[in-house]
Amino acid sequence: MERAVPVWVLAAVTLLVLMALPLGWLGWVSVSSEQGATLAHYAAVFQDPHLQKALWNTVVMAFWVGLASLAVGAPMAWLTARTDLPGKAVIRGLIMASFVTPPFLGAFAWVMLAGPNAGLLNKLYRGLTGSPEPLVNIFSMPGLIFVVAIYTFPYVYIMMVNTLALIASDLEEAASILGAGRLRVAVTVTLPLVAPAILSGFILAVLQALALFGSPAILALPAGFHTITTQIWAFFHYPPKVEMAAAFSIPLLLATALLLQLQKRLLGRRGYASIGGKGGQRRNIPLGRGRYLALAGCLAVLACAIFLPYSMLAKAALARSWAQPLTWDNLTASNITFTFFEYSATKAAILNTLELGVLTATVGAGLAALLAYVANRRLILGHQVLAFLALAPVVIPGVVLAVGLFIAYTRPPFLLYGTLWILFLAYVTKEMPVGYSQADATFKGVHAELEDAGRILGAGRLRVLGEITAPLARSGIIATWCFIFIGVIRELSASIILFTPDTKVMSVVIFDLKEEGQFGAIAVLGLFMLVMTFATVILMQRVLGRDFMGVRE
Amino acid sequence: MPGVLLKALTKRYGEDVAAVQHLTLEVKPRELVALLGPSGCGKTTTLRLVAGFLKPDAGEIWVGDHCLSSPTTVVPPERRRMAMIFQSYALWPHMTVAQNVAYGLRFKSALSREDRERRVREMLGVVQLGGFESRYPGELSGGQQQRVAVARALVVEPEILLLDEPLSNLDANLREEMRFEIRRLHERFGITTLYVTHDQAEAMVISDRIAVLERGRVVQVGTAQELFEQPRTRFVAAFIGRTNLVHATAAGPDTIAQGDVRLRVAASNLKPGAAVAVSIRPHAIRLRDVARPAGESGANLVRGRIERAAYLGDAVDYEVGVTGSDVRLRVSALPGLSFRPGDVVGLEIPVAACVPLADSPD
Numbered sequence: 001m002e003r004a005v006p007v008w009v010l011a012a013v014t015l016l017v018l019m020a021l022p023l024g025w026l027g028w029v030s031v032s033s034e035q036g037a038t039l040a041h042y043a044a045v046f047q048d049p050h051l052q053k054a055l056w057n058t059v060v061m062a063f064w065v066g067l068a069s070l071a072v073g074a075p076m077a078w079l080t081a082r083t084d085l086p087g088k089a090v091i092r093g094l095i096m097a098s099f100v101t102p103p104f105l106g107a108f109a110w111v112m113l114a115g116p117n118a119g120l121l122n123k124l125y126r127g128l129t130g131s132p133e134p135l136v137n138i139f140s141m142p143g144l145i146f147v148v149a150i151y152t153f154p155y156v157y158i159m160m161v162n163t164l165a166l167i168a169s170d171l172e173e174a175a176s177i178l179g180a181g182r183l184r185v186a187v188t189v190t191l192p193l194v195a196p197a198i199l200s201g202f203i204l205a206v207l208q209a210l211a212l213f214g215s216p217a218i219l220a221l222p223a224g225f226h227t228i229t230t231q232i233w234a235f236f237h238y239p240p241k242v243e244m245a246a247a248f249s250i251p252l253l254l255a256t257a258l259l260l261q262l263q264k265r266l267l268g269r270r271g272y273a274s275i276g277g278k279g280g281q282r283r284n285i286p287l288g289r290g291r292y293l294a295l296a297g298c299l300a301v302l303a304c305a306i307f308l309p310y311s312m313l314a315k316a317a318l319a320r321s322w323a324q325p326l327t328w329d330n331l332t333a334s335n336i337t338f339t340f341f342e343y344s345a346t347k348a349a350i351l352n353t354l355e356l357g358v359l360t361a362t363v364g365a366g367l368a369a370l371l372a373y374v375a376n377r378r379l380i381l382g383h384q385v386l387a388f389l390a391l392a393p394v395v396i397p398g399v400v401l402a403v404g405l406f407i408a409y410t411r412p413p414f415l416l417y418g419t420l421w422i423l424f425l426a427y428v429t430k431e432m433p434v435g436y437s438q439a440d441a442t443f444k445g446v447h448a449e450l451e452d453a454g455r456i457l458g459a460g461r462l463r464v465l466g467e468i469t470a471p472l473a474r475s476g477i478i479a480t481w482c483f484i485f486i487g488v489i490r491e492l493s494a495s496i497i498l499f500t501p502d503t504k505v506m507s508v509v510i511f512d513l514k515e516e517g518q519f520g521a522i523a524v525l526g527l528f529m530l531v532m533t534f535a536t537v538i539l540m541q542r543v544l545g546r547d548f549m550g551v552r553e
Numbered sequence: 554m555p556g557v558l559l560k561a562l563t564k565r566y567g568e569d570v571a572a573v574q575h576l577t578l579e580v581k582p583r584e585l586v587a588l589l590g591p592s593g594c595g596k597t598t599t600l601r602l603v604a605g606f607l608k609p610d611a612g613e614i615w616v617g618d619h620c621l622s623s624p625t626t627v628v629p630p631e632r633r634r635m636a637m638i639f640q641s642y643a644l645w646p647h648m649t650v651a652q653n654v655a656y657g658l659r660f661k662s663a664l665s666r667e668d669r670e671r672r673v674r675e676m677l678g679v680v681q682l683g684g685f686e687s688r689y690p691g692e693l694s695g696g697q698q699q700r701v702a703v704a705r706a707l708v709v710e711p712e713i714l715l716l717d718e719p720l721s722n723l724d725a726n727l728r729e730e731m732r733f734e735i736r737r738l739h740e741r742f743g744i745t746t747l748y749v750t751h752d753q754a755e756a757m758v759i760s761d762r763i764a765v766l767e768r769g770r771v772v773q774v775g776t777a778q779e780l781f782e783q784p785r786t787r788f789v790a791a792f793i794g795r796t797n798l799v800h801a802t803a804a805g806p807d808t809i810a811q812g813d814v815r816l817r818v819a820a821s822n823l824k825p826g827a828a829v830a831v832s833i834r835p836h837a838i839r840l841r842d843v844a845r846p847a848g849e850s851g852a853n854l855v856r857g858r859i860e861r862a863a864y865l866g867d868a869v870d871y872e873v874g875v876t877g878s879d880v881r882l883r884v885s886a887l888p889g890l891s892f893r894p895g896d897v898v899g900l901e902i903p904v905a906a907c908v909p910l911a912d913s914p915d
Contacts, residue, residue: 453643455630456604457657457709471647 008380011370015389018429021414022404023396026253029407030246041247051248054226058252061145061216061227062209068149069205072301073156074198079294081164084284086291091298098305099154100533102490103147104214104507105526109309110147111218112316112519114138118323120312139223148215150305152208156201163197196266203263207256211397213493214507218514228252229399229493236497242407249400257395310530316523335520343521348502349509350528353489356420356505360427361485367428368435368484369442369477373469376443377451390436393429398493401430406497418500426494431484438483442476443469475543482540486533555617555712556582556745557603562612564598572598574769575612585739585746586774587756590766591792596749599766600715603747604637605630616713631660636706637715640722642698644690650677650701651686657709676708679738696727703735707742714746720755732758753793757781765789781834785911790832797833797882798910802826809909812878816853818907830910835885837906840871840892841899853902857882859892873900 031037045051079085080092114121116134125135137143167190175185213229220227226234228248235245287294316322320332339346368390373379375386393401405426409416416422446469454464492507499508506529513522557580564573573595580586588596601607603614605627614622621628636657644653651673658669677683680700690698699719706714719735720728736759739746750756756763757777764774765788773785777793784790787798801811803823809816809831818831843856857873860881869891871884882900892898 447641447643449639449641449643450645452604452606452630453637453639453645453705454656455606456633456635456637456715457705458631458660459656460629460631468645472645 005380007370008374011367011374012380012382012386014367015371015386015432018425018432019389019392021408022401022429025407026246026249026400026404029243030250033243041243042250045244045247050226051231054228054231055251057141057220057225058210058227058229061141061148062206064145065148065152065209066202066206068145069153069156070198070202072149073153073201073205074160076153076298076301077157077160077164079298081161082285083287083294084291085287085294085298087295091295091302094302094306095154095157096537097534098151098302099158100486100490100537101151101305101309102214102492102507102526102529102533103151103212104218104492104510105313105529106151106305106309107147107215107218108510108514108519108522108526109312110138110143112312112322113308114143120323123323139219141220141223141225144216144219144223146304147219148209148212149205150301152205153301155204155208156198159197159201159204160194163194167193199266200263203259203266207259210252210256211399211493213399213496214511217496217511229397232399232403233496236406242403245403246407249397249403252397253395253400256397260395313523313526313530316519317527319520322519322523335524338518339521339524343513343518345504345509345512346521346525349504349506352420352423352503353506356423356427357485357488360424360431360488361481363424364428364431364435364484365439365477365481368432368439368480369473372436372439372443373465376440377448387436387440391433394433396430398426398430398491399497401426402494402497405429405494417498418503420503422498423495423503423505426498427484427488427491430491430494431487434483434487435480438480439473439477442473442480445476446472475545478543479540482536482543486536489529489532554582554743554745556580556584557713557747558615559599559603560613560615562599562602562614563610564595564602564607565610571769573602573609576766576769576771577612578764578771578774580745580747582745583743584761585736585748585759587748587750587760587763588766589750589753589756589763589792591751594766595769596751596766597717598769600637600717600747600749603713604635604715605633633713634711635713635715636709636711637717638702638706638719640718642690642702642719642722644698644701644705646690648689649686650682650688650690650693653690653701654705654708657705661709672708673704676704679707679741680704695723696731699723699731703738707738707744711744714744716746716748718750720750721752728755735759757793763793765792783908784832787830787832787910790908790910795835795883795885797835799831799833799880799882799907801829801831801880803829809907811880814855814875814878814880816855816902816907817904818909819905820909823909832908832910833882833902833906835870835883836868837903838882838884839901840873840884840886840890841901842890843897843899850901851904853900853904853907855900855902857898857900859894859896859898862892862894864888873898875900 030041031039033040076091076095080088085091111119113119114136116122116137116139119134119136119138122134122136125131138147171193172185172189175189180188211229213233216227216230217233221230228251232245232248235241235248312322315326317335318332319326319330320334321330324330371386371390375383396404405422406417408414409422409425416425450468450472451464454468455461459467490507491505492511495505495508496511499505504512506525510522510525510529513525559576559578562573562576563571565571576595576599578586588599590596598607602609602622605622608627609622609624611624613620616633621633645656648656654673654676655669658664658672664672674683674686677685680703682697682700682704685693685697685701690701693701699722702719716735720731723731732755739759748756748759760777762774762776763780764771765780766772767788773780773789775783780789780793784793784796790796790798799809799811799816801809801816803825804810804815805825806823807817807821809818809823809829816831823829856876858876859871860874861872863870867888868885869888871886871892873882873884874880875882876897884900
């Protein structure tokens with residue numbers, strides 16, 4: 001056999017262990033007690049009316065988030081892909097910004113904007129109308145749905161816009177020439193073509209909402225209700241009920257797996273959306289005067305997702321009191337000095353985050369690249385399983401993964417709880433699907449014949465990998481690194497369960513600051529996180545030469 | 554310069570899909586053999602077996618007196634002293650033309666740097682790309698990329714050259730030009746060559762001999778003329794040029810019958826009563842005015858009625874129903890004589906043009 005084979009096999013085994021250990025323990029603990037196998041935990045979980053309520057709340061929230069994301073994301077995708085809407089590039093850029101904004105930061109900003117008492121919008125409303133009642137209360141189910149949806153609709157948007165970009169106008173014009181009117185064309189041709197994308201965008205949005213921890217923790221808990229993720233987190237409060245958390249995780253895991261399977265089937269059966277994608281021209285539909293109305297609509301959505309929350313964070317970062325107008329008296333740098341120099345947890349958390357970000361991105365991108373290479377070039381037996389394994393964590397919500405990791409690594413042989421390593425494992429596992437898909441696309445773009453050509457002229461397998469494959473895949477792998485890095489620095493739902501006082505990361509510190517009511521410091525740290533994120537995004541786009549949301553003609 | 558011998562090669566994908574079955578073929582030293590067949594016939598698999606990218610499930614590959622591939626050992630591609638030209642050209646986009654061409658020379662340690670550069674320059678001159686050394690592949694036209702790929706393969710002076718549908722990405726005019734170009738280079742360097750294509754005209758222009766592949770097997774090997782004039786099976790007859798297939802019954806050792814029509818054929822060993830398929834090329838049939846008496850040509854003479862006629866410029870294409878049978882023949886005639894649909898004509902079919910095929914009709 002070739003000399004390189006052990007390298008391939010090692011990568012595959014690492015992946016297997018990474019996936020199997022936490023999930024295996026999760027399943028085992030959920031059905032075991034000191035007396036042996038039992039279903040008692042499940043019985044306990046599902047008979048408790050509070051927990052039933054949390055389940056139901058999650059279903060309601062996720063469903064409405066899905067619908068709202070669809071209602072906002074689909075029209076915006078059509079407008080930017082197929083019409084003469086003005087300022088498309090800016091809108092696309094802002095949607096991307098919404099996509100990379102950590103949802104919990106948005107939630108914090110909206111607490112300051114629309115909290116029932118001090119919220120700025122409510123104060124404004126009371127000032128204008130003299131009414132004693134607030135206009136909106138963000139601490140409510142509709143408030144939660146709203147805040148989650150404004151950061152989830154980009155998933156629908158991306159699915160749709162990439163599909164629309166592949167449908168050549170010819171397909172629609174073929175219907176027009178046969179006598180179909182504009183509406184009829186839309187209903188009989190365009191809509192069926194994008195229907196799979198719409199449905200799978202909806203499912204993606206629902207999945208995001210299901211797995212989210214930060215926003216419900218910030219908005220639902222003060223409103224007095226739980227979702228599955230916050231409930232699982234609560235199980236870890238003293239005294240921890242790990243077996244209950246495990247049992248409660250399984251339905252979330254199953255629901256996610258089921259939904260993803262559904263999405264895959266939808267996309268797989270209707271892969272025809274890409275037919276005619278090659279060379280077909282796309283002509284923009286003129287909107288006439290309606291284009292300004294459409295623009296206003298898009299900007300309104302983006303105001304909720306970007307303009308308002310970002311300004312709010314900026315104001316809170318610079319103000320002595322965020323609820324007061326920003327006058328000279330109210331202006332201060334003390335939040336900044338407090339956050340970076342006085343608050344003891346911050347410096348360590350920033351260092352931890354950076355360390356974990358760089359380490360996870362480097363190891364993750366390397367492992368993903370190896371695995372994708374092995375799978376694409378079919379280097380070992382069972383290479384088909386690799387893609388499945390690497391993509392499997394998609395179905396594992398962060399909180400659930402954390403429960404599994406907690407169980408797996410608080411006992412021999414791997415005692416990692418309390419170290420950064422357990423967070424590292426959580427992040428590598430959680431980011432593997434993103435990393436793998438990126439790396440996979442990269443190697444699919446490097447034609448195997450380019451390597452064969454090197455082999456037949458006298459270069460060995462590893463030499464070809466170094467001299468031909470690596471230079472060609474470089475930008476794709478750097479982009480993979482950036483994707484993982486962005487994912488890691490914003491990670492909250494797994495970190496919140498796995499951190500210990502010595503291993504706090506930035507997102508956890510932000511969450512802690514909420515307990516202390518330090519909104520100024522939250523804003524400073526949040527903005528710092530956003531700056532890091534956007535710097536990485538810009539680096540990535542430089543390297544890729546395009547924006548990362550997907551194909552653009 | 555060694556030849557290549559493929560001995561009973563078999564390659565399976567999965568349990569029962571055999572891409573190549575018991576394939577035997579010899580390429581003599583300095584010979585250019587084309588592997589011709591429709592897509593999925595196993596020709597590219599065969600080429601990749603020869604290159605060492607795939608391991609055979611059975612059989613052996615010999616180059617000269619070395620066995621390079623067998624089910625137990627495969628000499629890796631980099632040690633086979635071969636070169637290959639790929640369908641996609643496989644030029645490395647991150648290297649200049651000169652770097653691409655020089656790549657294979659790196660592994661020839663006996664060469665000095667000056668020698669390498671000189672050989673790259675010379676070879677680029679041979680493919681008419683002098684002065685393009687510092688361009689990147691992305692800056693070249695399809696035809697120029699093709700030439701770079703050729704130069705990169707030839708500059709290493711390989712013992713064996715493999716080509717995998719190298720012209721299929723070029724437009725029609727360029728493709729014809731490159732056919733002659735490749736033939737010219739073969740005559741100049743005389744490298745033993747295996748050439749995969751699905752285009753019969755390309756195979757006929759370029760190769761010394763053609764091996765026709767069908768479902769992973771070689772069904773016939775021969776020069777273009779042999780394959781055209783004496784196809785052994787229906788597949789070969791239909792794949793190389795247009796033909797008429799007449800399904801009939803043997804009436805004697807050298808005669809077949811279909812309805813009232815009898816034809817003498819180019820065989821003397823038919824079993825009377827057996828089903829026979831006969832190939833008759835459209836251009837081999839001559840049409841005559843029925844009023845004029847037949848000459849003493851010794852050819853088969855039958856009557857028929859013109860059913861369709863199509864004027865093609867350099868020829869007229871007729872479809873003729875043969876009287877007294879349900880045989881329909883396509884006839885390619887010079888445009889001088891013109892018949893109309895409905896005309897009754899005489900058909901003169903030389904015995905040598907009626908070629909019985911080995912495989913019995915379904």
